[in-house]
Amino acid sequence: MQNTKLQTAIEIVVKALDVPPDDIGPESSIENTPAWDSMGHMSVCLEFERRYGKALALENIIATASVRDLAAMIP
Template identity: 30%
Template sequence: MSVTEQVIQVVAETLNVSPSAITQESTADNTTGWDSLAHVNLMIALEQTFDITLDVEDFAKLTSIQSITDFIEAAQN
C-alpha cells in the first residue's frame, strides 16, 4: 500500500467516512467532518500509524491529503 493510500485510509477512519470519499485533492476546507477537533485526532492517528512526531507548526501546514503525503514521504527518507 502506498503512502497516499495509507493516508487516505487513516483520514477516512478518523473522519468516519468511506475511503472512496477521500481523494488526493481532499482538504480540511472541502471534506465533510474535517474540523479542528478531527484535525487534532487525525494528527495523532498519523503519528501513531507512521511512527512520526508532529509539532504545532506541522499541524497548521498539514491540511490536505497531498501535504500530509509529502510530509510523511520526506520524513521516511
C-alpha cells in the same frame, strides 16, 4: 507524489474521520471535506502519530491541510 504515500494518507484520514473510504480522495482537504473540521484534524494528526510512532511538530500540524500535505510528511 508517490501513489502509495497518497493511498496511505487517504487511509489515515478515512480511519481518523471515521468516514466511508469513497469520501476521501487525493484532492481532499480541510476546505472540501465537512468531517475534516478542527477536531477531525486533531484525529488525523493523532492517527498519523500512532501509525508512525513519531510526534508531529506544531508547525506541521498547523500547515497540514490536505491529503497531499499529509502524504508529503510520510517517511
